[in-house]
Amino acid sequence: MPEMPPATLLAALGSYNLLPAIVFLPTRRRCDKAASEAAFARREATDERREARREFMLGFVAENPEIRGHRHWDTIVRGGVASHHAGHMPAWKLVIEKLMSAGLLDAIFATATVAAGVDFPARTVVLTGADARTGNGWRQLTASELQQMTGRAGRRGRDNVGFIVAAPGLHQDPQRIADLLRAPPDPLVSQFRATYTTLLNLLDAYGSFAQVRDIAEKSFAHRDVADRVARLEVECAEAETRIQKKLRQAGCDLPASTALGLERLVSARARLQETRPQTRAEVLHRWLDEVVQPGRVVGIGRSGRRLVMVTEKRDGNIRGIREDGRSASLALGRIGRVYAPLYRLREGAIDEAFEEIHTRGKDLALPEPRLRDAHAEESESLKALDDLIDSFVPSETGAEKRLRCTQALWSAMDDAEVVNRARRRIEAARDDVWQPFEQRARILSLFGYIDFEAEKVRERGKWLADLHIDRPLLVGEALESGIFKSLDFAQLASAMAALSADEDRDYGELELGDSLVKSLSQFEDIGFRVATEEWKYGVEPTPDLNFSAAGAAAYWATGTDWPTLVHDTGAEEGDLFRMLSRTGEALLQIAGLKRSHPEAARLAAVAADAVLREPVR
């Protein structure tokens, strides 16, 4: 079903007395186009509110001069309709919102992302489709999104009834709109996550990981973890009570922890017994797996005469280089001898290694383990455990009492297992919460911002904690590397823009000067170094620098006027505004580091002034 031309849609709504309306459209461009088309179709119509609109808008020009020349000025004044989306400047959107509340507009064409809480209701909300546009296609609207839109239908105190009108459109599905209207609201779902800033601040405040962990465990996301832990704790407590009762009834004055300790020993003994090697081959294989490693020379076959330098070991196989220089790959089990020295894997060194093995081979071979030895070791461990188990009941107790105590302890083993298992599970559940914080703590420790062992924030971590920006670690490393010293204020502004901007948004393709490219590539190097370590610790990589934002910000910071910036970048005003405003905020954060980085702070303050000027406020 094709979409209705906007003017026809408004005429139809008008005929049912359903204006003013907010018409939701999927893209910014469609909003602008619909507003222009509707205004054009209505250009001859008489509307006494035209003059009122002009007056009203002129009232804003004094404070927001850029409004006067806006390309949609006529659309609003003459047509009584407007387009409203994130591509427009906040000041412009505000004018439209005020015009709407003053009853001077018939329709607003808006995208679904109309900012939350910005209050501009209308009598009618028009939905032209049941889908929402995404970066790469379409997806179905959610109940919450629909509620956000329909929440704007019906003006309190000005309408008896509000209306939702599903209008024809390519992605329209009235049945689905009806279903969504009746759907219960979506539940609030936690998005709690670990960040460097939170970790640094909490660790500095409390001085121990345990307390940071306590706070992480309070989050809404982990309330189910907390519930699970609480249930396990109850289970624990009940089983412990049963143990105590059994011991008391046996007239045994040992604490419940004795039974728990005994259970741990007993299950350790069982595990040891299970993993004890039964055959010589098994002993040998374990030994080879342990000692064969890249850089060692091994002898192949029973005689062990053919030598191979190991270069790689994986899944019970090795790869290596033979004396004739050819490569070999074989199973661990074929190795008959292993030589102790570890050589570096360089060409010359390999030859020297073979030479050494030939001359002193006998002394260098590692002794092979024997099954008997292995068993002796294991048996010793088992015996030690047995002794410990036997000594659990103090020997000074009388023989009869001792027997009763021992029996009571053994009868409590099932409950003790329940307690120990529950405790292990509690530990594991709490680890899930803590792990993302620990990963970040290790990374911060690696870069010297905290002392992991001492659980302390170092001096440089204290100022990093104060830096409330996206990607603080990258900026911290840039500050420490001293590259700020080689930048001028515009380059600093452009670098901060490159990492504050949305990763995939295009702010035009202005040419970047050589020195700018050089400074950005320095940032990129630091970013790569940080991302490499993050990746190692399993922290999701940070987004790439946005070079088009860098170009636009440098252009703006060097004094270009707003219309020229908008024209030359070809970017949308609202996007430029948000990007520059975020860049300015990040610069102000750096400007606050007067004590730790006075030079960078001064430079950032100058850059912030250059960025945060009209109309970016």
Added chain:
Amino acid sequence: MRRREEQRGRGQRRRHVGARDSGSNKQHHDRVPPAARDVKKLLEGIGSPPAGIFQPDPFQLEALAALEFEDVLVTAPTGSGKTWIAREEIRRLLAAGRRAWYTTPLKALTNSKYQEFGEAFGVDQVGILTGDRKEHTDAPLIVGTTEIYRNQLFDSLRGFGEVNADLVVLDEAHYLADEDRGHVWEEAIILTPPRIRLLLLSATIGNADEFAKWISEVRGVHCGVVRRPGARPVPLRSAFLLPDRRLLPLLDERGRFNPEIDNMAAKGDRGSRRNW
């Protein structure tokens, strides 16, 4: 186009809906059958209520009463008067010489609240704190972004100053579910000292009780839930506009999808519903 004064109260008098159009639209109307009973019913009562004196809704008063002794989570749709609750509570506190913090998720919203509260309480009573704007920071009422408030909590935990407030309002509290920034709301709730009263204003959510229970647990202060009964301040009706500009109710009398819409589509020459 129609003037606004004309729009007021027009609905009741109107007999032939859709009759006012002219020009090219006329052809359509010749084909349209006389306005169906359904449509008349659908549009019944359209228009503006008589201007009256503002009367707070019971849920607003309920929230104010609850705030005297506990934290409160208010869930209601946009435009149903959540801000009124916050404003009245702030008015009461300021009159008693006490202090409040009002957080919003957006800079634009913060700016507009700053203006709104400045008009309500006097400009010297209100300060603003955002990433790039700091004015009257000693005022008894501070309006700012949730991030800045959370940062102040961090600072006070680290021994740099105190969060000087008796009430903290978290507007748009459902931002807790925002993928990027939601964690900031959780941190703000967890770290706000229990001596400070919390007022959370949220859109309608499916698990308000569970949310409030969590707040009560982490803060050790009971958090009550106040909902707007009947969900919407202005009743809502829904309709489907056919390509030939006829209007049909989207839902039937029992609140289910109106089967008439499918029938109309099947009869129409514009293809089956699949193409919608």
